[in-house]
Amino acid sequence: MISISGYFSDILGKKLTEAAREAPLDGVRFVIFDFSDCPVVNSTGLAALICACEVFQDEHHLEVGFCRMSNLLLEAFQISGMNQVGALFATVEEAKVFFGS
Amino acid sequence: MTETPQEQNLFAQLGSEKRSVLVSAIVQLAKVSSSPQALFRLRKLAESGDREVTFFAAQAIVKIQARLGQLPEATSAPTSLDRTALLAPLKEEVPRILAVIRQTPEQIPEDLEPVVAVFLGKHGNETDAPWLASHIEKLDSNLALPFMEALETVSPKALLPLLAALLGSVQPLVRCRAISSLRRIDPDEAEAHLSELLASRRPEDRLAGLSIAFLFPFPKVRELIFAILQEDRDPEVIKGCGTILVSNPEKENALRLLGLIDTADKAQAGRLSEIFRDLCRILGAAGIVPEAEARPEAMIPLWRKDRLKRFLTDLEVQIAVTTGPRRESMEAWLGKNIQLPEVRALLERLSLNPATDEMARNLLQKWAKDQQLAALASGPGQYSDEDKCQFLRKLDPQQYKTWIEWARQQAREASPTVRAAALNVLHRLDSSADDCTTIAEAGIGSGEPAVQVAAARLIEKFDPKRLIPLLPTLLGSQDGRLRARGIRIALQHDEKAALQALESMLGAPEPAIRANAVSCLFLFPVEKVTALLLKTLQKEDHSAIARQILVVLLSNPSMELLDKLDHLHSRSNPSVAMTVAQARMDLFDIILKLGLDGEAKLPVKPPPGPKAFILRGLGQSSTTPSPSGAGSEPETHEGKPFPAQKSDDKPYSVPQVRSAMRSRLSAEQQKASSETKSSGATFGNLNAWVLVAVVTASLAFMPTLFLQLVGTGGSVDSRPKAEAFDPRKEDQETIHHTEVPAGLRMNRMSRVTGKVKEVRPDGTLLFVFQEKTFMLERVATVPLLVGNEDVDVEMLPYQILKDGTIVAECGDLHVKKMMNDE
Numbered sequence: 001m002i003s004i005s006g007y008f009s010d011i012l013g014k015k016l017t018e019a020a021r022e023a024p025l026d027g028v029r030f031v032i033f034d035f036s037d038c039p040v041v042n043s044t045g046l047a048a049l050i051c052a053c054e055v056f057q058d059e060h061h062l063e064v065g066f067c068r069m070s071n072l073l074l075e076a077f078q079i080s081g082m083n084q085v086g087a088l089f090a091t092v093e094e095a096k097v098f099f100g101s
Numbered sequence: 102m103t104e105t106p107q108e109q110n111l112f113a114q115l116g117s118e119k120r121s122v123l124v125s126a127i128v129q130l131a132k133v134s135s136s137p138q139a140l141f142r143l144r145k146l147a148e149s150g151d152r153e154v155t156f157f158a159a160q161a162i163v164k165i166q167a168r169l170g171q172l173p174e175a176t177s178a179p180t181s182l183d184r185t186a187l188l189a190p191l192k193e194e195v196p197r198i199l200a201v202i203r204q205t206p207e208q209i210p211e212d213l214e215p216v217v218a219v220f221l222g223k224h225g226n227e228t229d230a231p232w233l234a235s236h237i238e239k240l241d242s243n244l245a246l247p248f249m250e251a252l253e254t255v256s257p258k259a260l261l262p263l264l265a266a267l268l269g270s271v272q273p274l275v276r277c278r279a280i281s282s283l284r285r286i287d288p289d290e291a292e293a294h295l296s297e298l299l300a301s302r303r304p305e306d307r308l309a310g311l312s313i314a315f316l317f318p319f320p321k322v323r324e325l326i327f328a329i330l331q332e333d334r335d336p337e338v339i340k341g342c343g344t345i346l347v348s349n350p351e352k353e354n355a356l357r358l359l360g361l362i363d364t365a366d367k368a369q370a371g372r373l374s375e376i377f378r379d380l381c382r383i384l385g386a387a388g389i390v391p392e393a394e395a396r397p398e399a400m401i402p403l404w405r406k407d408r409l410k411r412f413l414t415d416l417e418v419q420i421a422v423t424t425g426p427r428r429e430s431m432e433a434w435l436g437k438n439i440q441l442p443e444v445r446a447l448l449e450r451l452s453l454n455p456a457t458d459e460m461a462r463n464l465l466q467k468w469a470k471d472q473q474l475a476a477l478a479s480g481p482g483q484y485s486d487e488d489k490c491q492f493l494r495k496l497d498p499q500q501y502k503t504w505i506e507w508a509r510q511q512a513r514e515a516s517p518t519v520r521a522a523a524l525n526v527l528h529r530l531d532s533s534a535d536d537c538t539t540i541a542e543a544g545i546g547s548g549e550p551a552v553q554v555a556a557a558r559l560i561e562k563f564d565p566k567r568l569i570p571l572l573p574t575l576l577g578s579q580d581g582r583l584r585a586r587g588i589r590i591a592l593q594h595d596e597k598a599a600l601q602a603l604e605s606m607l608g609a610p611e612p613a614i615r616a617n618a619v620s621c622l623f624l625f626p627v628e629k630v631t632a633l634l635l636k637t638l639q640k641e642d643h644s645a646i647a648r649q650i651l652v653v654l655l656s657n658p659s660m661e662l663l664d665k666l667d668h669l670h671s672r673s674n675p676s677v678a679m680t681v682a683q684a685r686m687d688l689f690d691i692i693l694k695l696g697l698d699g700e701a702k703l704p705v706k707p708p709p710g711p712k713a714f715i716l717r718g719l720g721q722s723s724t725t726p727s728p729s730g731a732g733s734e735p736e737t738h739e740g741k742p743f744p745a746q747k748s749d750d751k752p753y754s755v756p757q758v759r760s761a762m763r764s765r766l767s768a769e770q771q772k773a774s775s776e777t778k779s780s781g782a783t784f785g786n787l788n789a790w791v792l793v794a795v796v797t798a799s800l801a802f803m804p805t806l807f808l809q810l811v812g813t814g815g816s817v818d819s820r821p822k823a824e825a826f827d828p829r830k831e832d833q834e835t836i837h838h839t840e841v842p843a844g845l846r847m848n849r850m851s852r853v854t855g856k857v858k859e860v861r862p863d864g865t866l867l868f869v870f871q872e873k874t875f876m877l878e879r880v881a882t883v884p885l886l887v888g889n890e891d892v893d894v895e896m897l898p899y900q901i902l903k904d905g906t907i908v909a910e911c912g913d914l915h916v917k918k919m920m921n922d923e
Contacts, residue, residue: 059529
């Protein structure tokens with residue numbers, strides 16, 4: 001599970017992309033992003049999030065879920081099409097159940 | 102004596118959790134009631150110990166007693182004051198009381214001051230104005246109301262200098278009273294303040310705004326009300342909107358309501374239907390529409406005839422940008438009305454839009470099947486798509502040599518899922534640039550987002566320049582990943598052309614094209630598109646598209662953007678103006694939350710000599726330009742500047758009042774922050790704190806995954822976040838942190854899983870989630886529970902009872918399907 005805290009912009013985005021590439025993901029089946037402490041993801045942050053999800057999905061064949069998002073984030077994900085990249089959940093528990101954890 | 106329906110309604114409001122509703126109900130009872138039951142209830146409130154409630158209740162009691170012919174109780178000694186004597190003085194007592202007040206104002210007990218204000222409002226004159234004004238300045242509660250009313254009576258001009266502060270009060274009733282006063286001297290500005298108040302998402306603000314909406318021209322108020330009805334879930338707010346619509350019966354409004362009902366989720370549709378039925382009844386009773394045509398069922402064919410085309414045009418935009426229950430309602434409506442040729446034509450258009458294609462194709466296919474016009478697609482082949490995808494994913498470089506032709510064939514002509522998987526294999530294992538790019542270019546033209554994404558990625562690997570001619574396809578896609586890739590390429594190779602294409606889309610007369618353009622813009626660096634978006638906002642007349650543009654802007658928060666939004670004037674539609682006002686509030690919240698208001702406090706260059714920002718009153722012109730050259734800037738209570746406002750603004754203008762409110766909020770945040778500091782709960786260098794940006798990736802499922810990312814190297818602040826005072830979210834945050842379980846928000850539809858505790862005889866159901874009890878109302882069907890199964894509930898929590906139980910409207914309830922059921 002990846003908990004994002006604060007303003008998710010280019011700096012955090014870069015770190016996330018790097019971490020996604022370098023992390024040992026053998027045996028992992030899914031990744032859940034928890035946005036409960038993240039009020040806003042800006043354009044560059046969103047682009048980085050897409051890149052990270054591409055790495056998870058295309059290279060490691062992981063499923064991706066996003067949960068506990070503010071209304072603004074939900075709207076931003078809807079507009080940018082991020083809601084097609086991963087499944088959206090109200091709570092972490094819901095996401096875990098969905099992925100069969 | 103039996104209470105009137107109005108009194109019964111007011112009695113119900115006396116139990117409201119919203120203070121402004123309670124106070125309003127007491128004031129209304131004082132005006133209309135003459136029942137002993139009202140006196141009984143008000144006496145209980147007068148003994149509540151709450152200073153505000155006690156004052157208003159005591160005032161109401163005296164008025165009702167007078168109406169009932171009951172004599173006031175004995176007056177006090179000649180030299181002192183008491184509540185009863187002040188509220189209902191005998192005629193011969195008035196001069197004595199006035200003399201006591203004027204000669205020894207400092208001896209008036211604090212708890213009697215509001216009552217003295219009421220007395221002066223009836224018996225005072227202009228000489229009492231300074232005393233009244235001085236109390237208004239120091240009060241920031243509903244107790245300011247009697248002082249405002251009295252001052253307006255004895256000396257209206259003395260109220261004028263105080264209006265700016267009153268219009269920015271955190272008390273909605275005080276704001277409303279100030280707006281009402283302002284309306285007499287500047288109706289246009291008062292209307293702007295009303296719009297700002299209604300734009301607030303705080304139910305209490307909206308309710309207060311609705312209570313004075315009757316004073317303003319209905320055509321403008323109507324647009325604001327329909328904007329509220331689209332998004333607000335608070336039953337009291339919806340009821341308030343309904344009251345105004347029903348009080349101004351128009352056939353057009355009934356038809357607009359029908360459009361809203363059809364696309365609202367179930368719970369909201371129920372509330373809107375009640376308003377619709379009331380409106381139809383009034384339309385018939387008032388003779389505005391012949392009674393036979395005013396029946397709800399008679400309105401539907403009328404709506405189809407007059408409004409369907411406009412409704413469908415709007416639906417095409419809305420459905421592409423809406424999620425959750427509302428989108429499901431829209432889909433259900435389309436399915437229900439697919440027999441109409443106009444609806445099928447819309448579905449054909451939606452099937453070409455990647456955001457809606459699957460839904461549209463499914464509905465059309467079902468329609469075709471139902472009509473026996475088409476046969477279902479043929480059955481699966483020897484191997485399922487999933488088998489093929491699994492096989493492709495497992496291929497290693499050695500195996501790939503054997504299967505290379507088959508994989509390329511799959512990448513050319515298989516089903517979209519397999520084709521995308523095969524293209525990904527080519528990306529991973531194929532080294533033939535020519536073959537791969539040829540196959541991928543065909544994939545881009547497939548129209549299938551998943552295939553296009555994989556194809557674009559493959560081309561980018563071998564020769565990114567070959568994506569340039571394909572940019573229109575990439576930038577026009579609804580798929581976020583494809584657009585991101587297109588934009589990345591466009592930014593590197595042909596940014597100007599990409600921006601021009603987007604600008605042209607944003608200027609298109611068709612709302613659907615504009616909506617698509619906005620979603621394309623999202624991944625551009627915001628500095629490249631901000632000006633374009635702000636320009637588009639000024640003329641945009643569709644509130645859903647305006648909201649999309651604003652979400653893009655809000656996702657890149659800054660003080661500069663807030664300043665630009667402050668100066669943006671949407672002229673096309675009052676509901677868009679309201680959307681912009683909400684965005685300003687949202688942006689300010691985000692800025693406070695992230696600590697970005699520091700941007701405005703840090704001059705670009707250290708100013709030599711005297712301070713660059715000078716302390717001055719609102720509306721006074723500045724003699725010292727701000728370092729950024731942005732013009733005059735009011736300062737916060739602590740001397741920190743806030744964005745510039747035009748120096749020629751009236752002191753009570755919306756921008757000036759907004760600026761003052763922000764300064765106050767920011768100062769309160771500063772104060773809270775410094776208190777946190779002084780309590781010794783800080784760590785490290787606090788000056789470096791700008792925003793907290795920490796990504797913590799924690800191991801949840803596998804011991805091998807442990808990502809711990811720390812953002813903004815070197816600038817991480819470890820001090821605890823100070824809670825900003827935020828009236829718009831005050832209610833929500835209090836409830837969120839103390840009473841409402843995580844995952845739920847008051848007045849927002851939510852879906853949770855929990856246990857049924859009790860099914861009550863009155864049809865309500867007690868439901869437990871995260872150790873919190875919910876009383877679910879409007880439960881359509883109670884499921885058959887064999888044991889202690891989990892149930893899934895979709896609910897709208899809207900009230901917290903004194904025992905902590907949360908009352909919620911139930912949208913959907915069913916037994917949770919267990920994993921092993923399958």
